Amino acid sequence: MKFTFNHNNINVLDLERSIKFYEENLGLKETRRIxxxxxxxxLVFMGDGVTSHQLELTYLRDRKEPYNLGDNEFHLAFEVDDMEAAYELHKKNGVICYENKEMGIYFINDPDGYWIEIIPKKDRK
Incomplete structure (x- = not known):
C-alpha cells in the first residue's frame, strides 16, 4: 500500500480575492471547481502546473466571520527558483509578514491570514 499527497485544503471568506492572491503571488491556476x-x-482546486499536488480553497456561502487560525503554527511552503524576484514581487504586493534572513526564508500572508513559507529551490541529490 502506498499513500501519496493529493491536496491541502483551506477555508476562505472571499473566494475571488483568494484566487487572485494565489494566482498573482504564487502562479497557481484553477484546475477544477465543484x-x-x-x-x-x-470548492476551487489550484495547481502549480508542475506537480500533481493541489490547494483546495473552500468557500462557504453563509460564513461571514473570519476563521480562527489559532496560533497559526501550520503553514504551506513553496519552493521558488528565483528567490530575489519572488521577494521583490511579494514586497511590492505588501504580503510579506515574517522574514528569517539567517535561514534565507520568509513568509507571506494570504487574505485570510494563512502563512505561506517561501524557500529557495535547492538541488537534491
Whole structure:
C-alpha cells in the first residue's frame, strides 16, 4: 500500500480575492471547481502546473466571520527558483509578514491570514 499527497485544503471568506492572491503571488491556476446547484459551498482546486499536488480553497456561502487560525503554527511552503524576484514581487504586493534572513526564508500572508513559507529551490541529490 502506498499513500501519496493529493491536496491541502483551506477555508476562505472571499473566494475571488483568494484566487487572485494565489494566482498573482504564487502562479497557481484553477484546475477544477465543484459547485452544487444550491450554491451552499464552492470548492476551487489550484495547481502549480508542475506537480500533481493541489490547494483546495473552500468557500462557504453563509460564513461571514473570519476563521480562527489559532496560533497559526501550520503553514504551506513553496519552493521558488528565483528567490530575489519572488521577494521583490511579494514586497511590492505588501504580503510579506515574517522574514528569517539567517535561514534565507520568509513568509507571506494570504487574505485570510494563512502563512505561506517561501524557500529557495535547492538541488537534491
Amino acid at each position: 459547485q452544487p446547484e444550491h450554491g451552499e459551498f464552492t
